Amino acid sequence: MEILFDETFTPRDQAKVDIEDRGYQFGDGIYEVIRVYGGKMFCLEPHLQRLQRSTSEIRLQLPYSLERLKQLLQELVQNNHLTDGNVYLQVSRGTAPRNHKFPENTRPMVVAYTMEAPRPVKMLDEGIHTITDPDIRWLRCDIKSLNLLGAVMSKQKAADRGCEEAILHRDGRVTEGSSTNVFLVKDGTLITHPADHLILHGITRQVVLELAAELNWPVEERAASIEELFRADEVFITSTTTEVTPVISIDGRTVSDGKPGPMTRRLQKAFAERIGVGSLQ
Numbered sequence: 001m002e003i004l005f006d007e008t009f010t011p012r013d014q015a016k017v018d019i020e021d022r023g024y025q026f027g028d029g030i031y032e033v034i035r036v037y038g039g040k041m042f043c044l045e046p047h048l049q050r051l052q053r054s055t056s057e058i059r060l061q062l063p064y065s066l067e068r069l070k071q072l073l074q075e076l077v078q079n080n081h082l083t084d085g086n087v088y089l090q091v092s093r094g095t096a097p098r099n100h101k102f103p104e105n106t107r108p109m110v111v112a113y114t115m116e117a118p119r120p121v122k123m124l125d126e127g128i129h130t131i132t133d134p135d136i137r138w139l140r141c142d143i144k145s146l147n148l149l150g151a152v153m154s155k156q157k158a159a160d161r162g163c164e165e166a167i168l169h170r171d172g173r174v175t176e177g178s179s180t181n182v183f184l185v186k187d188g189t190l191i192t193h194p195a196d197h198l199i200l201h202g203i204t205r206q207v208v209l210e211l212a213a214e215l216n217w218p219v220e221e222r223a224a225s226i227e228e229l230f231r232a233d234e235v236f237i238t239s240t241t242t243e244v245t246p247v248i249s250i251d252g253r254t255v256s257d258g259k260p261g262p263m264t265r266r267l268q269k270a271f272a273e274r275i276g277v278g279s280l281q
């Protein structure tokens with residue numbers, strides 16, 4: 001198993017990050033998780049565009065071009081013979097004596113590695129249980145930063161209650177999941193938080209919006225209230241690793257009849273066609 005370490009490939013057990021790497025000490029960096037289906041990275045361009053935006057938002061310059069990074073990621077997937085799984089990619093501001101302000105001319109540190117991961121078919125089929133949790137994160141959730149402690153604390157709260165995700169809310173309005181975007185269905189309309197600074201602009205969220213448009217479904221990009229969440233006909237989450245996953249309970253209360261709804265199922269089918277597999281394979 002090789003990893004991408006700066007601009008070269010190295011065996012996984014030889015990759016050592018310095019204790020003064022700013023990603024390690026400050027969470028000063030950004031990351032992406034890219035899905036691989038049949039050996040091909042899905043939505044690679046949108047992921048790279050988001051990476052570019054995230055780095056520029058934190059005033060971090062990639063150490064080489066996006067084109068070069070794309071080439072290296074493709075080589076990484078091939079070298080590791082990855083067919084179905086994920087690529088984890090992160091860029092930190094590099095290594096420097098610990099000081100909050102930006103270091104002078106350090107080289108940002110790119111690390112990427114692959115992991116085998118079959119599609120989560122059981123979860124896609126059965127759905128997940130969730131909790132609600134106050135959104136305590138900072139106000140630039142649109143930047144896919146390494147600062148994930150808020151998300152980690154919420155995800156752990158969900159795990160403590162035997163649930164898979166925490167649906168976050170701010171001032172009584174649903175934002176997103178700790179590592180997912182959230183959609184509600186009410187009377188045939190999809191509702192999801194607008195892509196502003198309070199949520200990550202999910203790649204999967206964008207694919208779902210495109211699929212909904214192809215299906216001629218009405219969509220409202222607005223912040224739903226907590227009350228609307230509990231009264232929804234259907235709720236589902238989206239992310240690179242969870243695709244379109246039904247939510248069947250929230251804080252112990254079932255969503256509708258506690259089964260994945262018809263619009264969620266139709267979206268799962270359309271998503272499976274988009275990634276080129278039969279649904280729930």
Ligand SMILES: Cc1ncc(COP(=O)(O)O)c(CN[C@@H]2CONC2=O)c1O
Binds near residue numbers: 201
């Ligand atoms: C806070 C948050 N919101 C939404 C999403 C969904 O975005 P994508 O559709 O672009 O994946 C993620 C993805 N989190 C990644 C995806 O898998 N694991 C992660 O940490 C996320 O961390």
